[in-house]
Amino acid sequence: MARIAYVNGRYRPLAGEAIALEDRGYQFADGIYEVIKVLAGRPRDLERHLDRLERSLAALEIAPPMSRAALRSVLHETLRRNRLPDALLYVQVTRGTAPRNHAYPRQARPSLVVSARKPSFPGAREREEGVGVITLPDLRWGRCDIKSISLLANVMARQQAAAAGRREAWLIDQAGNVTEGSASNAYIVDQEGRLVTHPLSERILGGITRSVVLELARADGIPVVERPFSLAEARDAREAALSSTSSLLLPVTAIDERTVGNGHPGTVVRRLMTLYDAHLL
Ligand code: PLP
DSSP: OOOEEEETTEEEESSSOOSOTTBHHHHHOOEEEEEEEEETTEETTHHHHHHHHHHHHHHTTOOOSSOHHHHHHHHHHHHHHHTOSSEEEEEEEEOOBOSSOSSOOSSOOOEEEEEEEOOOOOOHHHHHHOEEEEEEEOOOOSOTTSOBSOOHHHHHHHHHHHHTTOSEEEEEOTTSEEEEESSSEEEEEOTTSOEEEOOSSTTSOOOHHHHHHHHHHHHTTOOEEESOEEHHHHHTOSEEEEEETTTEEEEEEEETTEEOTTSSOOHHHHHHHHHHHHHTO
16 A cells, blocks of 8 residues: 655645655754654654653754644544554654755744554564664764754664664763664663663753653662663673663673673563553553
8 A cells, every 4th residue: 555644735646745845854954853653553752752852852843733733633643544543643844945045034834744653663572682783983073962953973874783783873972971873772780770762952862762661760769860870880790771762772792792680681670671661551
């Protein structure tokens, strides 16, 4: 079945030209996006995603292209037209089309695209054995809290991970701390059994999965510490994990050439995976 996308007021086949050459998303990566998980026809943690979408837009002074209620309807209609009970919804808003000039144009109408695709969530093997990450310098800009479509440094990092046969690249800042992955948040479990992850700041994207996982951990009595952790600490951690909307929560059992802990997913991460799975029921 041909995939259908919503593009500025119309539902149309995804394959085919729809965006103007002078769309500022295309020319300047002047836009933001969201990826929302849908299971059994229900978008999950939708309001958190819409909150973040609005925060990203506000940070770039892009007007919301429509009301929240209207956007919810577009999301559901896109799902319906694609007949996907389980899906990843992609929502992108750019500043719109205007003659090329760096400064914000006075009158550009934001451009909204919504598409849906079949998800491929991690399989049993990755969940049971964990995944490996490589580490790379964090080459990104200073506003990683904005979910910007400007992803070149992330794309380059993920490509290196893929070339190394690894799931993800963890990004290391100039102080030697792990900020996050190229498209996921990063965690360790320290020797005291505390879940440690980089605090919210302009250095990381505040993941929706991260916010859920931290809430679930706290409610379950697992101590949570939001502080930077170094690569050296990560290598000596008892356990490690990554999370994102499409990867869910996954154990990390190898960092570069080193195994984490005993090389198998540990009790804290496994418990959190169970809690996150239950959250999705
Ligand atoms: N960090 C980065 C850089 C990301 O691109 C993503 C998701 O794509 C995440 C973290 C995880 O965010 P979420 O849990 O909202 O998918």
